[in-house]
Amino acid sequence: MTENFTEAVLKRDRFIVMLSLVGIILLAWVYTIYLTRVMGFSEISLEMVSPHAQAWTPATFTLNFLMWTVMMIAMMTPTAAPMLLFYTKISRQRRPQRRPYLGTGLFLLGYLIVWTGFSAAATFIQWGLHSASLLSTEMVRATPLIGGILLILAGAFQFSQLKNACLTHCRTPVGFIMTEWKEGNRGALQMGIKHGYYCVGCCWLLMAMLFVAGVMNLLWMAIITGFVLVEKLVPAGDRIGRFAGVLFLVWGVWLILLEIV
DSSP states (O other): OHHHHHHHHHHHHHHHHHHHHHHHHHHHHHHHHIIIIISOHHHHHHHHTSTTOOOOOHHHHHHHHHHHHHHHHHHHHHHHHHHHHHHHHHHHHHSTTSOOHHHHHHHHHHHHHHHHHHHHHHHHHHHHHHHTTOBOSSSSOBOHHHHHHHHHHHHHHTTSHHHHHHHHHHHOHHHHHHHHOOOHHHHHHHHHHHHHHHHHHHHHHHHHTHHHHOTTOHHHHHHHHHHHHHHHHSTTHHHHHHHHHHHHHHHHHHHHHHHHO
8 A cells, every 4th residue: 555655656746847947948948939939039149240340249148058958958858857756756755744846946946047157158158150250041050160169079079988977877867866965955956056067077068069050940940959958868868979979070070171172
């Protein structure tokens, strides 16, 4: 009887957490689409990357920072779902009488805090590229030469030890929870931040590739999100990642050659 009750509670926890995550993800994607379609963000960006565009204002920086933050929430929250679900399960098992939802929410908050920091860095990079006239006038994307360099860096990174180490932590929720567990709400926040560091370490160059096809390119966002999910969740994800690395390298060299020739 007790075992059946525990299993029912765990299923309820899983349902509530999944429903909450789906809601957050949908809101983030809907708002991203709102920025691109309703507000005409592409047109705003087109003016910003004009060779004769004025310097960024605080409002411009804030808008782009918001854009990057919402994009990271939309793209990276799905990849954190397995870790969050496992944290919820272990939290419930350790303290059966306490609801784990606050801890899970703080874990996610810590994770997203790190990606918000990445969003700030990406905004500064975009600002720098704009100031140096290294953004295409078609969309908010890097010139072919810069795009090729980014692709080569992303391709090479797929074979690096840092990528492998960070990906290993991201792919094994059991190992991460068992080695990094901290009690209490503060501990949940700290665990989320640490998992965020590993995730950024694994995916930062993949996110930088948004400059290749265009920041706010919805199709490119979906492709990168799907690729990160495959790397983390599919048993052969590491091999798929290395194969993608080869494709990135070839694509990058091709773009640079086109620019030079």
